[in-house]
């Protein structure tokens with residue numbers, strides 16, 4: 001079976017490719033729901049989520065070995081040597097050219113590789129996983145790349161909360177698992193944040209965990225259409241309140257403009273506070289109250305009260321802006 005098929009479908013524009021790099025369990029599902037909302041489309045859940053406008057490719061499918069194979073090599077799935085970047089790059093390039101591909105499948109339930117599946121052309125592809133920006137070939141096909149940068153203390157707090165409550169792990173086991181992944185994460189995943197167009201970084205709040213300080217780090221002169229703030233904004237109400245501010249910084253050698261939110265929206269006064277935030281943002285390019293409405297719609301999803309949800313919703317609207325610009329929609 002050929003891994004790449006000739007172009008058959010005539011799209012009226014080249015597919016738009018969005019790369020989302022993040023460690024596993026970092027909230028990509030929630031983020032993708034926000035992107036679907038901004039594009040006004042939906043996908044059918046399945047191994048590969050596919051809709052009439054957008055297809056989500058999980059790059060775990062390009063793991064070379066199955067779980068037992070990795071045990072034999074002694075290498076983790078984060079290790080570049082465990083991922084077929086040549087095939088990944090060739091298939092992302094083919095999809096960008098409007099071709100169909102037979103993409104491999106890595107089955108997380110069984111730990112085996114399943115038979116390849118046919119991926120047909122679509123208007124937008126989100127390629128998400130550990131390494132969308134790692135290899136030059138795949139990276140060069142992306143119209144926009146996002147890195148979700150979660151500092152270890154935050155990752156640890158979330159994982160403990162989920163794995164201890166829902167999966168029967170002890171806190172020590174969660175800690176050991178994170179520690180085991182750290183060297184390969186630092187070697188193969190984390191460096192991608194230097195090359196991403198936009199970085200969403202989660203740190204502990206100045207008021208300490210569980211509150212968060214979230215930074216939207218927008219590289220200057222790149223494909224991400226930047227937002228700025230009219231002024232610094234303080235939101236009061238229930239603890240801890242929130243501060244939104246903006247400043248410039250050097251991000252790993254690139255000049256960047258950062259919009260930061262530290263703290264939380266008062267959920268009893270959510271709509272009003274979101275209106276104040278939305279009115280204070282310059283360059284959002286949305287419909288009136290779109291940000292407020294998107295946040296209210298997903299208010300029970302993780303992060304909807306803090307900067308993770310707010311700035312994910314902003315990025316989702318920006319993905320639509322990039323799509324509109326590239327396709328003349």
Ligand SMILES: Nc1ncnc2c1ncn2[C@@H]1O[C@H](COP(=O)(O)OP(=O)(O)OP(=O)(O)O)[C@@H](O)[C@H]1O
Nearest residue numbers: 023024025026027028029030158162302303308309
């Ligand atoms: N913004 C957030 N604020 C707080 N907790 C979060 C946030 N995003 C994710 N989490 C935590 O992480 C867990 C995983 O989130 P989610 O289900 O969206 O990730 P995922 O899509 O399974 O991860 P991935 O696809 O990256 O493996 C949630 O159950 C929640 O505990």
Ligand SMILES: O=C(CO)[C@H](O)[C@H](O)COP(=O)(O)O
Nearest residue numbers: 024060067077108109111130
């Ligand atoms: O980091 C990961 C990406 O999701 C997984 O650990 C990797 O894909 C291996 O999967 P599994 O643990 O199911 O064998």
